[in-house]
Amino acid sequence: MESASYGQFCPVSMAAEILCSRWTILVVRELLCGTTRFNDLRRGVPRMSPSLLSKRLKELEQAGVVRAAPGPSGVVEYRLTPSGEDLRPIVMALGGWGHRWVESQVSLKNLDPSLLMWDMRRWLNPAPLPPGRRTIHFLYPELPESRRNWWLVVDETGDVDLCNADPGFEVDLMVTGPLRSMTAVWMGLAKMQQEVSAGRIALDGDARLARSMQTWLGLSPFAPGDRRVA
Template sequence: MKGYGSFCPVAKAAEILTERWTLLVLRELLLGSRHFNQLRRGIPQMSPTLLSKRLHTLEEAGLVARQSGDNGHWEYHPTQAAEEAWPIIDALGYWGHRWARSQLTPNELHAGRLMWNMRRSFDLKHVPCDFVLYIEIADARPKRWWFVVKKEEADLCWDDPGFKVDICLYASLLTLVQIFVDEMPLPRACELGKIEIDGPRHLVNSMCAWFPRSKYANEAPAAAGQVLAS
């Protein structure tokens, strides 16, 4: 890792935090991922070798503590230094949603990453009852996903969990990403025929209240060319 050759605290922090993928690894850790495979699901385009390297670097820098778990596998826990970096990472999310939005490109769309982020973005306080949500994404591989949603938590399943499906949703990957980041509200996607939903009326009618959206979705994008008033 190259340094800036400066005593400046901003430079010293940047030496640790701005290496490629590092902020995304920290984000996953701070959002609760503790195992290597969980981190891989949150950052699926990062190779296992590079993830191992970044975890080692963060451990050496004092931001990650590696511990042996109950099943004998390593667990990765954020330290106080990492916890204190969360406001920086969170602020970058709001800034990015406001100032760094651009036309989505195919290489930015990844079903696994989207589903993993959706898993922790259900508005559980508005979930009317326990249910199983089935999502089919025709242009993704894999294309079938299940969420077992309860008022306490939502679990993502890569394989059929064997429970009765209560609500089915069919859409393209682009449409689901646009809904998640609030580029296209769910009702608008339905009006345009870009999404098909099948399920009991009380679940379908309440979807706008509980369907997963990015925590940054309410941050309005900045107008092009906007500058501060002098």
């Protein structure tokens, strides 16, 4: 059986032994974004099996990157140690490199509505929204029925909830279009107004929400970065 060690004293190889196993850096990404509970971590890495997620968390805990302990409600929470927090500029630099140098056509092959919506929930900026509860319904017509409809619900305090089943609230804005177009907007590869003008995305409902969507949508933290490839 092949050894997991590179057998080198170089700090790069030592760090790679901890961080470069499959999915590990994405688990760290989720923890850096503030996710602490196992089920929420799963939503950030929806294609990762629960057993592998448990294994990676245990490995990170053994490496001193993560600390697991019961939270106030008694549910186990995973939090980064100072060692883990030290990875923030590294992960951000890695994401910045990917945004700058990976071709958009390659990126947009990896479409996943659950991950896109989870990221949009996480980064949505409620400040520009009118006061009161706001419900935005996203419809991706080309997807199977079970993955076609998503709702972002912003409550009176600014907390954002993501629903894959109709929450039963009056919809303030309906967003209809291909998952590819919405992903391109989120990643900063396209502007919302461009997609609307081209007829790829339709916005129906509150005109104020529609006009300000590019502002409150809260794009990917890498979206403002310069791109060197198309």
